[in-house]
Amino acid sequence: MMNRIERKGQNFIGYEYKELSTDSPLFSLLIDCYQHFGWELDDTVFRSSTGNRVELKRNRRIINKAELTRLQRKFEANIASLEELEKAKTMKATIAALTIGIVGTAFMAGSVFAVTADSPRIILSILLAIPAFIGWLSPYFIYKRITADQIKQLTPVIEETYDTIYLVCEKGAKLLHK
Secondary structure, eight states: OEEEEEEETTEEEEEEEEEEEEOOTTHHHHHHHHGGGTOEEOSOOEEETTEEEEEEEEETTOTTHHHHHHHHHHHHHHHHHHHHHHHHHHHHHHHHHHHHHHHHHHHHHHHHHHHSSSSOOHHHHHHHHHHHHHHHHHHHHHHHHHHHHHHHHHHHHHHHHHHHHHHHHHHHHHHHTO
8 A cells, every 4th residue: 555645735645555457356355345344446447368467546534544444454355265265165176086087097007007017917907997088077077066066055155245245334334424
């Protein structure tokens, strides 16, 4: 956060600045919500393939600054929690699918070694190839099933987190307009 002084007529207003830079899909929500804590857009929004960036400013002598800052920290913690919950939707599914795929690959390696040995063991190779192919084909379906289960389980928690975010923003807006 930087401090600058802007001149408006004969009055000096000291601003504090905050750069908001993220590649999160919640970028628009962040911009909207920070305004409820006294922040206003100072610059245009820079959008690129690597992420979004905007600079915000707030009057240093804003009324209820301590309470607004406390609410802002609570808001930021809820946003971080929301991002983790969004990642958690697919984390278990990804780990399970990768593990099954790796196990399937290990079976295929065993199958290849069995068939390329000095004395080829065709029956063993076929027996090892069956779980290998299952290990290569099933991860997609397992990923889809686990992801659907996780979404079903986490959606109420995510909605509750959004409600908490909106409640915190509402409290901040009320403090700004006292």
